[in-house]
Every structure is written in C-alpha cells, then in structure tokens.
Amino acid sequence: xxxxxxxxxxxxxxxxxxxxxxxxxxxxxxxxxxxxxxxxxxxxxxxxxxxxxxxxxxxxxxxxxxxxxxxxxxxxxxxxxxxxxxxxxxxxxxxxxxxxxxxxxxxxxxxxxxxxxxxxxxxxxxxxxxxxxxxxxxxxxxxxxxxxxxxxxxxxxxxxxxxxxxxxxxxxxxxxxxxxxxxxxxxxxxxxxxxxxxxxxxxxxxxxxxxxxxxxxxxxxxxxxxxxxxxxxxxxxxxxxxxxxxxxxxxx
Amino acid sequence: xxxxxxxxxxxxxxxxxxxxxxxxxxxxxxxxxxxxxxxxxxxxxxxxxxxxxxxxxxxxxxxxxxxxxxxxxxxxxxxxxxxxxxxxxxxxxxxxxxxxxxxxxxxxxxxxxxxxxxxxxxxxxxxxxxxxxxxxxxxxxxxxxxxxxxxxxxxxxxxxxxxxxxxxxxxxxxxxxxxxxxxxxxxxxxxxxxxxxxxxxxxxxxxxxxxxxxxxxxxxxxxxxxxxxxxxxxxxxxxxxxxxxxxxxxxxxxxxxxxxxxxxxxxxxxxxxxxxxxxxxxxxxxxxxxxxxxxxxxxxxxxxxxxxxxxxxxxxxxxxxxxxxxxxxxxxxxxxxxxxxxxxxxxxxxxxxxxxx
Amino acid sequence: xxxxxxxxxxxxxxxxxxxxxxxxxxxxxxxxxxxxxxxxxxxxxxxxxxxxxxxxxxxxxxxxxxxxxxxxxx
Numbered sequence: 001x002x003x004x005x006x007x008x009x010x011x012x013x014x015x016x017x018x019x020x021x022x023x024x025x026x027x028x029x030x031x032x033x034x035x036x037x038x039x040x041x042x043x044x045x046x047x048x049x050x051x052x053x054x055x056x057x058x059x060x061x062x063x064x065x066x067x068x069x070x071x072x073x074x075x076x077x078x079x080x081x082x083x084x085x086x087x088x089x090x091x092x093x094x095x096x097x098x099x100x101x102x103x104x105x106x107x108x109x110x111x112x113x114x115x116x117x118x119x120x121x122x123x124x125x126x127x128x129x130x131x132x133x134x135x136x137x138x139x140x141x142x143x144x145x146x147x148x149x150x151x152x153x154x155x156x157x158x159x160x161x162x163x164x165x166x167x168x169x170x171x172x173x174x175x176x177x178x179x180x181x182x183x184x185x186x187x188x189x190x191x192x193x194x195x196x197x198x199x200x201x202x203x204x205x206x207x208x209x210x211x212x213x214x215x216x217x218x219x220x221x222x223x224x225x226x227x228x229x230x231x232x233x234x235x236x237x238x239x240x241x242x243x244x245x246x247x248x249x250x251x252x
Numbered sequence: 253x254x255x256x257x258x259x260x261x262x263x264x265x266x267x268x269x270x271x272x273x274x275x276x277x278x279x280x281x282x283x284x285x286x287x288x289x290x291x292x293x294x295x296x297x298x299x300x301x302x303x304x305x306x307x308x309x310x311x312x313x314x315x316x317x318x319x320x321x322x323x324x325x326x327x328x329x330x331x332x333x334x335x336x337x338x339x340x341x342x343x344x345x346x347x348x349x350x351x352x353x354x355x356x357x358x359x360x361x362x363x364x365x366x367x368x369x370x371x372x373x374x375x376x377x378x379x380x381x382x383x384x385x386x387x388x389x390x391x392x393x394x395x396x397x398x399x400x401x402x403x404x405x406x407x408x409x410x411x412x413x414x415x416x417x418x419x420x421x422x423x424x425x426x427x428x429x430x431x432x433x434x435x436x437x438x439x440x441x442x443x444x445x446x447x448x449x450x451x452x453x454x455x456x457x458x459x460x461x462x463x464x465x466x467x468x469x470x471x472x473x474x475x476x477x478x479x480x481x482x483x484x485x486x487x488x489x490x491x492x493x494x495x496x497x498x499x500x501x502x503x504x505x506x507x508x509x510x511x512x513x514x515x516x517x518x519x520x521x522x523x524x525x526x527x528x529x530x531x532x533x534x535x536x537x538x539x540x541x542x543x544x545x546x547x548x549x550x551x552x553x554x555x556x557x558x559x560x561x562x563x564x565x566x567x568x569x570x571x572x573x574x575x576x577x578x579x580x581x582x583x584x585x586x587x588x589x590x591x592x593x594x595x596x597x598x599x600x601x602x603x604x605x606x607x608x609x
Numbered sequence: 610x611x612x613x614x615x616x617x618x619x620x621x622x623x624x625x626x627x628x629x630x631x632x633x634x635x636x637x638x639x640x641x642x643x644x645x646x647x648x649x650x651x652x653x654x655x656x657x658x659x660x661x662x663x664x665x666x667x668x669x670x671x672x673x674x675x676x677x678x679x680x681x682x683x
Contacts, residue, residue, distance in 0.1 A: 003658065011678070011679055012663055015675075051458050065465070072469075087323065087456075111310060186670070189670055193669065
C-alpha cells in the first residue's frame with residue numbers, strides 16, 4: 001500500500017492553507033468548491049490573508065466564510081457590492097472582494113453591481129454564472145439559457161415570457177469604472193490555471209486602485225441541471241460557452 | 253469659548269458628524285433632509301478628517317454601505333426621510349441581526365407612500381417596534397431642537413457602540429428644516445486603527461495569526477445557536493431598557509394633568525402648557541427623549557398622581573399606545589394628532605386638552 | 610532521460626466521488642472505488658498508479674481540495 005513517492009519532500013500540489021479543512025456543503029462536482037480553492041490559493045500566494053475582507057452572497061455560496069479562512073461580512077441578497085464599496089473606501093489598504101452568483105449579481109443586485117462598477121470601486125467581483133438558482137432548488141436565473149429547463153420554467157425558458165438570458169458581464173465591460181472584465185471556467189486543469197491568473201490579476205488591480213475587476217466563472221450546477229458532474233461539464237461546453245464565450249472582455 | 257451659530261437641524265447633523273470623528277457617511281437625497289449630504293459634500297471632510305462621504309445609488313445601497321463600514325468597526329451613518337427609511341428596513345434588520353453599531357437619522361415626513369414632504373411623526377411604530385423583520389429593537393432618540401440634532405449624533409454613536417445596537421435619531425421635517433442657534437460639539441479626531449481594534453475586537457479587520465477569522469453575519473441555521481444569539485441580544489435590550497431611558501419633565505412636579513409628546517410636538521406642547529398654567533390649570537409635559545427604551549416607569553409613577561394624560565403627536569396615534577401600556581389603565585390616556593404635514597398650534601393643543609377637563 | 614513518476618493521495622473522507630478528477634486525468638490513473646467512505650460516497654483512488662506523472666490535473670479540478678500530488682524524477 002505505501003507508495004514511496006508519497007512523501008512530503010515530493011509534494012507538488014495540495015490545497016491552500018487559506019482553504020479551511022471544513023468539508024464543503026456543496027454537491028459533488030460543484031464549481032463553487034473549485035472557485036473557492038482558486039481564491040484561497042491566490043490569497044496565499046499574494047500573502048494577503050491578513051489584509052483581506054471578503055463579502056459573502058446569498059445563494060449556495062452563503063457559507064463561503066466557512067471555507068475561506070479570511071475575515072468576511074455576509075451581505076443580504078444582491079447587496080455585496082454596496083458592502084464592498086464601503087469596506088474598501090474605509091479600509092483602502094485592504095484586499096476586498098465579493099463572491100456572487102447569477103441571481104445575486106444579475107437579478108436582485110443588478111443596481112448595486114452596476115453602480116459599484118460604474119464608480120470604479122477598487123474591488124474584485126467573482127461572479128459564478130451557472131444559469132440557475134442552486135440553493136433554492138433550481139429555479140430560473142437571469143442567465144438561464146433560452147430553452148433551458150428549470151423548476152420555474154419547466155418547459156424551458158421561453159424568451160417571449162421570461163425575457164432573454166442576461167449578458168451582464170458584457171454590460172459591465174462597457175462601464176468606464178471597470179478595468180478588467182473576463183469570463184473563465186473551472187472545468188478543466190487548463191481552465192483552472194487561466195481562472196487563477198484572472199483572479200490574481202483582479203486582486204492585484206484592487207490593491208493597485210485601478211478600478212473594478214470582474215471575473216465571471218461560467219459554472220455548472222449539476223444537481224440543478226440534473227446531470228452527473230461530467231455530463232454537466234460537457235453540457236456547459238456545448239450550450240453555455242456559445243452564449244457566454246470565454247476570454248477577456250476588457251483589460252485596461 | 254463656545255461659538256453659537258445659526259443653522260438648520262439638518263446642517264447641524266452634518267457638522268456634528270464631522271466633528272465627532274465619523275469615518276463615513278452614505279446616503280441618498282430625499283426631502284426634507286437633503287441638506288445633510290449637501291453640507292457634508294460642501295465641507296469636504298475627506299480632505300481634513302479623512303471622513304468618507306458617498307452619494308449612493310439608492311437607500312438600499314446606502315444602508316448596506318453602512319453595514320459594510322460598520323462590519324469593519326468604522327463609525328458610519330446614513331440619513332434619510334420616511335420613504336427612504338422604508339427602503340432601508342431590510343438592511344436595518346440585517347444590521348441588528350449582525351449586531352452592528354451605526355447611526356441612522358430619519359427626518360420624518362408624512363405618509364403612507366409618497367405622502368407629503370411636510371413634517372410628520374408617523375414613523376414612530378416603524379422605529380420603535382421594528383420596521384423590518386425579526387425580533388429587534390433600535391435605540392431611538394427623538395431630538396426636539398437643532399441643538400439636540402447636533403448632540404444626538406455623538407450620543408447615538410456612543411450608545412450604538414456600547415450595546416452593538418443600531419441607533420435611530422427620529423427627527424422630523426420641523427426640526428430638520430428650522431434654523432436655530434446651536435453650539436456644535438468640539439472637534440474630536442477619528443479613532444486610529446489601534447483604537448478601533450481595541451474598541452471593536454469583533455470587527456472584520458483582516459484575519460491575523462493570533463485569532464480565528466471573523467465573520468459578520470446574521471445567519472445561523474442551527475436553531476439552538478440561533479436562539480442563543482437572539483437571547484443574548486434580548487438580554488442587551490433589557491440592559492438598555494434598565495439603564496438608558498432618557499426624558500425631560502416640564503412643570504410636572506405638581507401636575508394634575510400630563511401631556512406626553514416628543515420631538516417637534518413637544519415644543520408646541522411646551523407653549524400650550526405655559527398658557528394653560530397661566531389659566532391656573534396644573535398641567536405638565538413629559539417629553540420622552542428615548543422612544544426606545546421608552547420612559548414607561550416614570551409615566552406609571554405619574555399615573556398615580558394625575559387625572560389623565562394626553563399624547564400629542566403628528567400622527568394618528570402611535571406613541572399613545574406605549575403610554576397606555578405604561579399606565580396600564582390607571583388613568584385615561586387621550587390622543588390629539590394632526591396628519592398630512594399639518595403642525596398644530598399651541599392653541600389647538602390647549603383646545604384639545606380642555607375638551608377632556 | 611530522467612523518468613518522471615507521480616502519485617496522488619486522496620483524502621477519502623472529504624472526497625465526494627464526483628468523478629471530475631477521473632475525467633481530468635490524462636493517463637487514466639484514477640478511478641472511483643467500489644467501496645464507500647463514511648458519508649456514503651465512492652472515492653477516487655489510483656487504479657493505475659504506475660501511469661501517474663504527477664501533472665496535478667486532478668488536484669486542480671478537485672472541487673473539494675482533497676487531492677495531494679507528489680512527483681519524483683528517477
């Protein structure tokens with residue numbers, strides 16, 4: 001059983017110490033865990049654990065503060081950018097980021113999101129877009145694709161009834177206050193590496209006072225989508241990426 | 253040397269906020285209190301004390317900016333008027349649930365709905381009974397002069413930080429808009445980060461190695477822990493009720509009758525009491541300064557001595573319910589009120605009083 | 610030429626058997642167990658340990674941070 005390679009001196013990868021040992025409450029295969037892990041790694045590599053204040057959303061990631069070992073303030077649904085605005089303005093030396101899902105950022109918190117970005121608040125916004133409300137049990141999100149099934153559009157999203165899936169990241173890229181707007185994913189090793197570079201850049205922008213950075217992570221909600229994690233990744237590539245194409249939308 | 257100045261109540265709040273070392277103001281314009289932010293923007297305190305002043309996109313954003321600032325232990329305030337304060341109720345409930353200190357100012361106007369921009373006291377219930385969801389209380393201070401609007405800024409912060417309960421200064425369009433002489437509080441520097449850490453060890457200021465991470469939240473899904481948190485908060489409420497009641501008595505010692513009024517209504521009633529006294533009627537005025545905690549004990553004491561009580565409010569009768577609860581049926585408690593932005597004259601109050609003689 | 614050999618160590622109690630690391634492994638090293646951890650999940654393990662090159666793809670995609678990766682040059 002004992003493998004001689006498994007020895008601390010040969011260790012090349014493990015989860016960051018900034019990620020706590022608490023078992024995450026997320027469903028197996030959920031993108032949130034990977035996104036949390038990336039944020040933890042970036043905070044550790046930047047050596048900013050002591051100077052970080054995160055803002056937690058309402059949604060599945062409401063308990064992000066149980067997993068990331070940094071100080072947190074928990075916002076009401078959609079209000080994270082307002083909290084982050086004040087935290088950063090009153091503590092300009094801090095690394096301040098929000099972590100928000102599509103319902104939080106693109107529905108109930110649209111106003112707070114747009115105005116924080118338009119003011120160019122020196123915060124980083126990590127935006128998880130999985131096209132569905134995970135925590136409340138799989139209802140339609142502003143980003144649910146046309147034809148995509150959810151518990152409140154059981155026959156698929158009909159744009160004549162529900163309107164169109166919202167490309168809010170494209171909207172935010174238009175605002176003068178944003179300095180870096182990118183769309184990434186975390187479903188493969190290569191995409192994880194790219195997303196990590198994006199998060200690092202967003203956090204550095206926050207500290208350098210360059211304006212608002214948005215890292216959208218196109219994600220899966222395999223429970224809500226009613227697929228296995230692997231099927232969900234394939235479905236995301238096939239259906240989400242054409243509508244929400246990956247890559248930088250703005251980098252100034 | 254104390255410098256006496258002439259200014260509006262709203263302006264006094266702005267100057268007092270800068271002078272007492274506030275760290276931040278976040279607000280959204282609404283009549284009749286917009287002079288507060290206008291004064292702050294004109295004063296540019298960010299260039300002197302370092303105080304942040306920001307015009308938010310809505311009252312919803314304002315209250316959550318206050319929440320965010322307070323979460324890091326900063327001394328932050330927002331101000332608004334009735335419809336704006338209604339929008340803030342979610343955030344006020346969240347701040348109470350997260351035990352965050354902050355100062356809120358409501359320069360009341362008439363409602364419901366858009367109502368009117370004229371003065372009113374119709375947000376008494378909203379302020380003292382919990383306008384948002386959940387079991388919570390706001391320490392509620394009712395200024396009756398421009399001087400008190402200035403003084404209650406620092407008092408409000410002190411009480412709020414002492415008990416970690418948001419404090420509401422419940423003013424109205426009369427006090428906010430009228431110009432009166434005022435002596436502004438002396439300048440006090442903003443707290444240093446070291447002082448903040450000492451005063452607010454609970455604040456989210458960045459996780460250092462010597463402590464666990466701090467999470468500012470109102471959420472706990474474990475019912476037993478949640479009940480404990482609520483019980484602890486309620487025990488602080490009992491402490492506030494036992495120690496922080498404030499009121500003012502005017503000609504009460506020998507009174508056969510008692511008028512109870514707060515804020516601008518109390519100013520009018522003071523004149524009414526003087527003219528009734530001139531007619532030989534022994535009437536006194538009790539002015540609650542803290543609406544919560546309510547001065548119920550002193551009212552119960554007066555219930556042993558007076559023949560009736562009359563509350564005068566710029567509303568349909570709200571505080572009268574607390575007065576009735578306090579006297580518990582010992583004496584009749586009547587109400588006289590005007591609504592829609594109408595402010596009664598002292599003569600109208602005297603006439604209303606005389607009806608019950 | 611030096612041969613690179615790797616190995617992974619899975620925290621089997623934290624693993625939820627989501628299978629994403631199994632799919633991500635370029636050398637088909639990993640598989641899900643036939644047995645279950647105390648939470649009732651099948652967990653990831655090295656079915657073909659000799660094929661591992663310590664590339665850490667599994668660790669990078671693991672949502673639960675339960676994979677450690679080791680590597681040696683022989």
